[in-house]
Amino acid sequence: MKGNDLKSFLIIKFMAVYVLKLGHRIHRDYRLDTHLALAARAFLADKLYYSGQKDSKFEDNVNKVTKKFGGSFCVDYITNYLNFIKHFNGKKVHLTMYGIEIKNKIKELKQFDELLIIVGGEKVPPNIYQISDYNICVTNQPHSEVSALALFLDKYFEDKKINNKFSHSNILIVPNEKGKTVIKSK
Amino acid sequence: MKGNDLKSFLIIKFMAVYVLKLGHRIHRDYRLDTHLALAARAFLADKLYYSGQKDSKFEDNVNKVTKKFGGSFCVDYITNYLNFIKHFNGKKVHLTMYGIEIKNKIKELKQFDELLIIVGGEKVPPNIYQISDYNICVTNQPHSEVSALALFLDKYFEDKKINNKFSHSNILIVPNEKGKTVIKSK
Numbered sequence: 001m002k003g004n005d006l007k008s009f010l011i012i013k014f015m016a017v018y019v020l021k022l023g024h025r026i027h028r029d030y031r032l033d034t035h036l037a038l039a040a041r042a043f044l045a046d047k048l049y050y051s052g053q054k055d056s057k058f059e060d061n062v063n064k065v066t067k068k069f070g071g072s073f074c075v076d077y078i079t080n081y082l083n084f085i086k087h088f089n090g091k092k093v094h095l096t097m098y099g100i101e102i103k104n105k106i107k108e109l110k111q112f113d114e115l116l117i118i119v120g121g122e123k124v125p126p127n128i129y130q131i132s133d134y135n136i137c138v139t140n141q142p143h144s145e146v147s148a149l150a151l152f153l154d155k156y157f158e159d160k161k162i163n164n165k166f167s168h169s170n171i172l173i174v175p176n177e178k179g180k181t182v183i184k185s186k
Numbered sequence: 187m188k189g190n191d192l193k194s195f196l197i198i199k200f201m202a203v204y205v206l207k208l209g210h211r212i213h214r215d216y217r218l219d220t221h222l223a224l225a226a227r228a229f230l231a232d233k234l235y236y237s238g239q240k241d242s243k244f245e246d247n248v249n250k251v252t253k254k255f256g257g258s259f260c261v262d263y264i265t266n267y268l269n270f271i272k273h274f275n276g277k278k279v280h281l282t283m284y285g286i287e288i289k290n291k292i293k294e295l296k297q298f299d300e301l302l303i304i305v306g307g308e309k310v311p312p313n314i315y316q317i318s319d320y321n322i323c324v325t326n327q328p329h330s331e332v333s334a335l336a337l338f339l340d341k342y343f344e345d346k347k348i349n350n351k352f353s354h355s356n357i358l359i360v361p362n363e364k365g366k367t368v369i370k371s372k
Contacts (some may be wrong), residue, residue: 098368099362129366144225
């Protein structure tokens with residue numbers, strides 16, 4: 001293996017980006033958190049952890065998409081989010097409209113290969129701001145945790161080489177100018 | 187006014203980006219479409235039109251955010267979306283996971299100053315693919331209309347000079363490393 005290949009291999013091997021969604025509520029957040037999880041998956045995160053109410057329907061729904069469209073992304077429930085954040089070994093990035101603008105920090109953040117991206121709902125406990133290594137905003141206007149997460153991941157992974165993230169899919173979408181082209185494997 | 191200033195002035199004056207959300211359902215889509223509208227606003231679209239069920243609570247909620255955080259973004263209901271799309275003068279861009287990848291079209295799209303960005307929900311009528319000038323995907327993996335719209339707008343406006351989009355706000359968020367800094371005007 002040549003130098004550059006080895007470097008790429010190591011980057012792929014040790015890169016891990018997780019998302020933690022705080023305070024899931026079964027009825028209220030089911031659709032929005034499904035969109036959040038799918039955005040996490042589509043923009044190359046490895047896993048979504050969530051706290052709040054355990055929601056098997058939500059987990060199953062996301063896992064079904066992974067089974068159909070490939071990869072190993074999954075959703076996992078955690079009971080004690082504070083403990084989880086404290087014991088996480090990589091850098092903890094809290095996405096909030098009150099944080100530092102992403103454009104001023106993205107270069108620094110790209111240096112880290114293990115991230116926990118924390119997203120809250122409407123009310124985030126104040127200690128999250130303290131225990132996070134970074135509080136980052138994707139514009140300081142209000143929008144959505146779904147768009148904030150997708151934008152963050154898109155910028156973070158922009159020039160990193162990530163391959164085979166959606167392997168073993170049962171379905172493949174082929175870009176089409178005026179309709180749908182779907183290839184299904186048997 | 188010098189040549190470049192005049193050019194900038196004209197670009198700002200005539201640039202108009204609208205979003206059309208198809209098929210809003212009051213109870214089911216209230217939260218998700220609020221996030222969609224806020225993402226449209228935060229990422230510099232001028233207005234969100236929506237079809238489906240008229241929802242005054244949804245409209246009021248978004249308009250309240252505009253009043254608080256500034257600018258002139260608003261939400262408007264339309265009854266006949268097909269007629270609306272057909273009579274729109276600018277370019278019509280349908281965001282769909284089945285479309286052409288944004289990276290292959292964004293340079294071309296940046297040339298147009300008047301866009302209607304069409305986003306559907308789960309089921310989009312087939313004729314939308316035909317009457318749109320572009321069917322564009324922001325990854326061909328499933329995620330969310332909220333993340334697709336935000337990513338599209340972020341890339342479209344990336345190097346355009348847009349000023350004073352959030353003027354006359356009652357509240358201003360100042361980036362903070364470890365907490366919240368909010369300035370309120372009286």
